[in-house]
Amino acid sequence: MTKDKSKVFLFIDDDPVPIAELDTPIVFDLDTNKLADGEHVLKIVSHSPAGREGIRKIPFTVANGPAIRIEGLKDKDIVDGTLSLMINAYDKGNQKSFIINGSETPQTIPFWIWLIIILFTGWAVYYEITSANIQ
Numbered sequence: 001m002t003k004d005k006s007k008v009f010l011f012i013d014d015d016p017v018p019i020a021e022l023d024t025p026i027v028f029d030l031d032t033n034k035l036a037d038g039e040h041v042l043k044i045v046s047h048s049p050a051g052r053e054g055i056r057k058i059p060f061t062v063a064n065g066p067a068i069r070i071e072g073l074k075d076k077d078i079v080d081g082t083l084s085l086m087i088n089a090y091d092k093g094n095q096k097s098f099i100i101n102g103s104e105t106p107q108t109i110p111f112w113i114w115l116i117i118i119l120f121t122g123w124a125v126y127y128e129i130t131s132a133n134i135q
Contacts, residue, residue, distance in 0.1 A: 010022070011044075
């Protein structure tokens with residue numbers, strides 16, 4: 001061990017074998033493509049030249065797989081009967097070219113848009129009727 005530098009050991013989740021053993025300061029590229037999608041913990045254990053140890057745990061979520069979007073059901077909804085669900089899954093591709101097909105999730109028109117359309121149509125009909133009576 002170098003006398004004037006600290007050494008760090010990087011662990012993923014509860015793995016007892018470190019993924020890297022590095023002298024600091026260092027820039028390290030963590031390749032998340034080798035990890036399963038979901039929640040993980042990066043544990044960094046440092047050893048100072050004086051022999052002291054420090055530990056830091058950083059939780060993170062990996063989402064390398066295809067994105068999944070759903071409309072018609074939200075977390076913790078209380079439902080009954082038949083549900084009409086709109087489900088879309090799409091991948092980011094190689095991130096060097098943009099894939100248009102399937103990259104956007106279609107959505108239904110929000111209720112407030114319908115409300116505005118109904119109010120505007122009602123006002124237009126009222127205006128047409130009242131202006132026709134004036135002439």
